[in-house]
Amino acid sequence: xxxxxxxxxxxxxxxxxxxxxxxxxxxxxxxSVEGVxxxxxxxxxxxxxxxxxIEVVLTSEPALQLMxxxxxxxxxxxxxxxxxxxIQVIRSQKF
Amino acid sequence: MTTDLVQAIQANLLSPAVLFFxxxxxxxxxxxxxxxxxxxxxxxxxYLLTAIGFKGGVAIASAGIATVWLPALMAIVLGTLIPLWxxxxxxxxxxxxxxxxxxxxxxxxxxxxxxFIAATNFLQSLNQPYxxxxxxFLAVMESPAIIIGIVLGKLATQKxxxxxxxxxxxxxxxxxxxxxxxxxxxxxxxxxxxxxRGYDATAGFFVAPFQGVLxxxxxxxxxxxxxxxxxxxxxxxxxxxxxMLMPLLHGSLGVILGxxxxxxxxxxxxxxxxxxxxxxxxxxxxxxxxxxxxxxTLYLTAALAITFxxxxxxxxxxxxxxxxxxxxxxx
Numbered sequence: 149x150x151x152x153x154x155x156x157x158x159x160x161x162x163x164x165x166x167x168x169x170x171x172x173x174x175x176x177x178x179x180s181v182e183g184v185x186x187x188x189x190x191x192x193x194x195x196x197x198x199x200x201x202i203e204v205v206l207t208s209e210p211a212l213q214l215m216x217x218x219x220x221x222x223x224x225x226x227x228x229x230x231x232x233x234x235i236q237v238i239r240s241q242k243f
Numbered sequence: 244m245t246t247d248l249v250q251a252i253q254a255n256l257l258s259p260a261v262l263f264f265x266x267x268x269x270x271x272x273x274x275x276x277x278x279x280x281x282x283x284x285x286x287x288x289x290y291l292l293t294a295i296g297f298k299g300g301v302a303i304a305s306a307g308i309a310t311v312w313l314p315a316l317m318a319i320v321l322g323t324l325i326p327l328w329x330x331x332x333x334x335x336x337x338x339x340x341x342x343x344x345x346x347x348x349x350x351x352x353x354x355x356x357x358x359f360i361a362a363t364n365f366l367q368s369l370n371q372p373y374x375x376x377x378x379x380f381l382a383v384m385e386s387p388a389i390i391i392g393i394v395l396g397k398l399a400t401q402k403x404x405x406x407x408x409x410x411x412x413x414x415x416x417x418x419x420x421x422x423x424x425x426x427x428x429x430x431x432x433x434x435x436x437x438x439x440r441g442y443d444a445t446a447g448f449f450v451a452p453f454q455g456v457l458x459x460x461x462x463x464x465x466x467x468x469x470x471x472x473x474x475x476x477x478x479x480x481x482x483x484x485x486x487m488l489m490p491l492l493h494g495s496l497g498v499i500l501g502x503x504x505x506x507x508x509x510x511x512x513x514x515x516x517x518x519x520x521x522x523x524x525x526x527x528x529x530x531x532x533x534x535x536x537x538x539x540t541l542y543l544t545a546a547l548a549i550t551f552x553x554x555x556x557x558x559x560x561x562x563x564x565x566x567x568x569x570x571x572x573x574x
Contacts, residue, residue: 159532195528196531
């Protein structure tokens with residue numbers, strides 16, 4: 149099983165969650181975060197400068213599909229990083 | 244007129260709203276650890292938009308649609324035209340990219356509710372009457388410029404064979420049904436329908452604490468604006484000048500159109516303030532989603548760190564003095 153972690157500007161939220169649906173994710177976890185990156189400090193005082201982190205558990209194929217789509221359609225448009233990790237889950241039928 | 248203007252600017256600078264704004268700026272520049280959590284910022288925005296929309300709706304009900312439609316139409320015309328001349332100025336004098344020019348044009352055609360609220364406060368402090376239904380102009384000026392700006396940006400970045408209808412749909416949705424528009428127009432409709440009785444029932448919440456909430460919000464805005472001061476160096480001298488000169492031009496135009504539409508001195512000043520203001524709630528959200536190639540540093544810094552502080556400190560009294568001069572009230 150794979151865990152995809154996406155950290156992006158809050159305004160990209162609806163675009164990313166729509167993509168998660170498209171690749172067939174059964175669920176995801178989303179939370180507000182702050183930090184500093186290539187596009188400056190995201191101090192999270194207003195939505196335009198807020199960051200979110202989205203975590204989604206997927207099987208390998210949709211996870212790779214998600215990473216490819218993010219790279220192709222999102223990285224040039226939004227402040228965003230994404231990474232893929234191998235994980236072990238209990239109840240793998242849920243994903 | 245000069246002494247009047249200096250006095251008006253002084254009076255404006257000593258209002259609680261502006262002083263709290265300056266406190267916010269000071270807090271950030273002095274690296275104080277004062278910070279509002281984002282949900283509080285959202286909460287204060289929701290309160291201000293609802294209260295101003297509701298009161299405006301009640302005022303429209305008592306003034307009657309027949310009085311409101313002509314100046315409201317003027318407001319729409321202004322909001323639609325401002326991006327059309329702002330774009331070539333940004334593109335050819337400022338030499339900004341087409342998509343950045345379009346994004347900034349959208350922000351300057353659209354309006355800032357808080358600047359408008361600060362202006363009504365300013366007029367109240369001078370005991371200058373104004374049309375309470377002017378909130379209607381605020382409501383109708385939010386969306387048109389955003390749509391025009393996004394269409395300009397899409398036309399400029401369109402690749403051959405690519406349809407921009409899907410993005411236009413997103414833009415229309417965001418511009419007409421974004422959170423600030425829904426709250427403002429919705430609250431206005433509720434105020435219009437419930438009228439004087441509704442006003443009396445909710446005045447304790449929507450009217451009495453309003454000044455205090457505004458002061459708190461401007462404290463936060465001072466911090467938000469000051470955090471972008473560092474970006475002023477990145478945006479260049481042209482945009483700094485644009486952010487102060489265009490409001491003066493648009494403010495004068497608004498005052499003239501308000502006068503032509505039969506508004507009072509106070510009402511014409513408010514239309515001037517609306518024309519002069521740049522959106523930083525509705526427009527950034529719509530533009531970020533529809534024109535992601537445009538640089539947020541440019542449009543947010545211009546609207547938040549240049550035009551907003553300029554308008555609430557110097558702009559308001561200037562537009563008021565222009566209106567007084569136009570209405571022939573200065574000897």
